[in-house]
Amino acid sequence: MGALVGLRNLNVSRNKLSGDIPISIGNLRSLESLDFSNNELSGSIPLSLSTLTFLSHLNLSYNNFSGRIPLGHQLQTLNDPSIYEGNNGLCGFPLPIECSDNKTTSQSFALEKGNGPEKYAGAIIGFAVGAWTVYGALLLNKAWRVAYFVFVDNMYDRLYVIVILNWARIMQK
Template sequence: MFVAMKRRALSTPLEVLFLLLLSNICCGSESDIECLRTLKQSLKDPHNYLVDWDFTNLYFEGSICSFTGVECWSATENKVLNLHLSNMGLEGHFPLGLEDCSSLTGLDLSNNHLSGPIPADISKTLTFVTTLDLSNNRFSGEIPIGLSNCRYLNVLDLQHNQLTGEIPWQMCHLIRLTSINVDDNLLSGPIPPFFSNLSSGSFANNPGLCDQLQTPDCPSIYEGNINFCGPPVSNNFSGTDAGMSSFYLSMGVGFATGFWVIFGALLFNMTWRTAYFLFMDSISDKIYVFVVLKWNRLIASIKRNKA
């Protein structure tokens, strides 16, 4: 996580403020409405959870934001931020039309009855996704290599499906990934060693999956991969922690008791400290994606005005 944070290029605070101030001049397009319309048509909804997805009376901006499972960037703008479609009994394949939800950052299709392969071009469909939950379905086939191009992905949950093949080594390019779960699938081959640096990783109940660090005869994922990302980066920050502890100890006399109630907990409780940094990491990614989307929308608006 810390390595990923160092490698990431973030906009300066002034750039972020400038783009946010300009955000009001850009408005949502019809593409998100078409996205939801196509998605609904591509799925079976036996329990009528999506019955309120009515596209006949959309007279004002933000109309789709009241749809079940739809979360928008703003309640007054037809721009979908997240789709929460879990536990709805939906049937069919991976839904169509999601590429038209160009601002989508979160997709939750867990606990449904979806089947078939995960699209090979999923990175083109979900360009800015940070959270993807396809767990507890019936997806089959291999984990697509294209998933490694979803470069903003933080959380990936594929557990309880019927996925086969190996975990693509190209997923080492997902430098923002903090959590992955592929429990209860039919995966085989080695677990990529770079996943050992994640805060949360689960690979249980895959009969053919092996750990290179614990299984001597497990094949090496490095063999034949000329463009491999390299061996896992050491995650030893003990020196940094010790230095920070000494700093806080030397400055302790100057701090009030109330300060230590909050920051002392983060300093001495590793679980809380980890959760704090993961939260801040996730927030920074969402801000970055938000700024990029607003900037692209601004450029598109300027081009339309010139035309």
């Protein structure tokens, strides 16, 4: 199922499916609508379901799901409790049933952890080191600095001539 990355709508309701929702459901990045209602699915709702950013319709009602409803991105926008109706073992937002364990904060933190500035720290550091390598070399080596500015001036002159010639052609027509 996880290989169907272009899939937009999946409705397998009322098919007497059993077992767990595969974790690979998170690979369906284009999924907008998902309906697993009225089956015999069990287990917990996979955390990967919350990574489906285009998901606007979800129905997991009348199955045998249990455990905490995953927190995070898209699932928090789907706050209608009827989505999870008929799953007596579920707890957590948006249901009024509180979970007895204290995993709410750790689960949402684990999901959010890779999406802050630390996600881009490597790219930022790499950019800074690369930029200072180039600018440092230009700053310290006069011959390279002169060659660089001569190159930039020549490119500016060429671009200016091309723009002026094309503008003249357009005005003639």
